[in-house]
Amino acid sequence: MDFELSDRQRHFRDRVRSFIDTRIRPRHSDYLRQSHEGDRWKVIPVIEELKPVARAEGLWNLFMPPRGALTHVDDSFAFEGEQLTNLEYALCAEEMGRIGWASEVFNCSAPDTGNMEVLLRYGTREQKDEWLTPLMNGEIRSAFLMTEPAVASSDATNIECSIIRDGDDYVINGRKWWSSGVGDPRCKLAIVMGKSDPEGSRHGSQSMILMPMDAPGVTIERMLSVYGYDHAPHGHGEVVLDNVRVPASNMLLGEGRGFEIAQGRLGPGRIHHCMRTIGVAENALEAMARRLTSRVAFGKRISDHSVWEQRVARARIDIEMSRLLCLKAADVMDRAGNKAAKLEIAMIKVQAPTMALQILDDAVQAHGGGGVSGDFPLAHDWAAVRTLRFADGPDEVHARAIAREEFGRYADLKTRPTTAP
Structure with a gap:
């Protein structure tokens, strides 16, 4: 290796x-x-x-x-x-x-x-x-409209937005939120996920369609904040789709193939977030180390207090482990495809934000009152990374997939004799 x-x-x-x-x-x-x-x-x-x-x-x-x-x-x-x-x-x-x-x-x-x-x-x-x-x-810029406020969107089969064929058009009705990017004046296109066949199979009733943001019936009702940050000019909006008509030629791949497209889209996207998050964690560790070595408390540098030695050491260990897992996931994707790397993608999707949030929290603590203020980027970075614990699927969904894979390895355990310790 x-x-x-x-x-x-x-x-x-x-x-x-x-x-x-x-x-x-x-x-x-x-x-x-x-x-x-x-x-x-x-x-x-x-x-x-x-x-x-x-x-x-x-x-x-x-x-x-x-x-x-x-x-x-x-x-x-x-x-x-x-x-x-x-x-x-x-x-x-x-x-x-x-x-x-x-x-x-x-x-x-x-x-x-x-x-x-x-x-x-x-x-x-x-x-x-x-x-x-x-x-x-x-x-131009674009948006991806999948999550909805009225349902638990962690299970995409719950999505209620409708995409119904009407002659040469599809008519879209629904309410989406956390529609990242709609605040940008250059956002001209949204890919919308919704149900094209309400009576279809669990994973065969969803479709994705291309929707111009200036189509009649598209209303950005409000821009959402993340722990008080608006994330302008990109932003995250709540969007109402009221009888929005788009040409039938805007359908992606075909009716009922939304889940297929989603899996092809979210695999790389999930790992891109993780890659950038490791960079955020490195920034936080650097800021923490610089702060600790430049401040004195109780007669010695704060960095010389053992509790901070432990936290900094843990941060470096966690970053290195997370980077290796992220690179492994990327390597498996390259060699065997996104589907073969689903376990590695799930693991790093859980690990990277959790790791970065802990390091950011320690860095905030090292900066005292300054850490929660706008004088340093740590509070903003924490708020942004916190969203990644449910963006592109919450931790619980990915952890469930990891656990089921693990359970599957020992599915025949009940047929084996148990051995006393």
């Missing part, structure tokens, strides 16, 4: 790291100032300035998988990107996680990444030309 990075893996990681250190980090104060000036729901100039620079340097659409890893994709459709493997992208995404807005500079922001993969894998040529091309060019 070789843990050494290949030249190509190191090449892309180092290029992303260098771009962040030389181009993005020096502009962070500009980003903060621009994001808090005037209307919160706007395009941030500094991001738009840096996007063409990253694109010119070949650091664009890095999440896009190698063409050879895609099936049923029209070879005549050209897409721009370095076609990194999941493992190669994992290393880059960790670097992007160190600064929250870095991903957009590389056109690697959620939910656009997942939506672009859906369009690439399952969209028709016409759908790609209309929506995927401007998304890949960074000209």
Whole structure:
């Protein structure tokens, strides 16, 4: 088992790291100032300035998988990107996680990444030309509408939004929330999941359809906050869909295939979150160590108190373990496919946010009152990472899958004789 990075893996990681250190980090104060000036729901100039620079340097659409890893994709459709493997992208995404807005500079922001993969894998040529091309060019943004306030959306079969055929159209009715991205004025497209056959089978009644955000009947009723943060200009909205008509040609893959698309979309998306979260955890550990070594309490540096030695050591151990699990999941996805990596994906999806939240909490504690204020990014980062414990499926659902896999290994245990200890 070789843990050494290949030249190509190191090449892309180092290029992303260098771009962040030389181009993005020096502009962070500009980003903060621009994001808090005037209307919160706007395009941030500094991001738009840096996007063409990253694109010119070949650091664009890095999440896009190698063409050879895609099936049923029209070879005549050209897409721009370095076609990194999941493992190669994992290393880059960790670097992007160190600064929250870095991903957009590389056109690697959620939910656009997942939506672009859906369009690439399952969209028709016409759908790609209309929506995927401007998304890949960074000209528009998109949203993914799945979760609903009236049902437990952790079980997607509960979804009540309807997508009913009416002549040459589909009519969409429902209420969605945590629709990330709808606050951005460039959000032009939403992929909506709902029931196209209310009488269909448990996993065969759901479909996904492309819905223009400016279609009549689409209303962003409110923007939601996360522990008081609005996450502008991206944001998370509650959206009402009232007799929204879209052409039948907007259906993705076909009626009843929503779960199939969801599994193809959520696998990579789940692990992308985990990759970035490891970067957030590294930031928190660095902030904690710097704070502890620069402050004195009870006659000695705070870092010299044994309780903090234990916490810092635990943080480093947990980050290293989580990174290895994340890279293993990415490697299995590359070698055997997303389905074969479902257990590894589930494990890192539970582990990464839990790990990062503990380190962030310790870092907040190390900063005292400053840690919960806006003077440091720790409180904001904690609030953002906390959402990942239920985004793309709550911990409990993933833990259930892990446990069932484990139970399955010993399904015949009752037929074996028991042995006294």
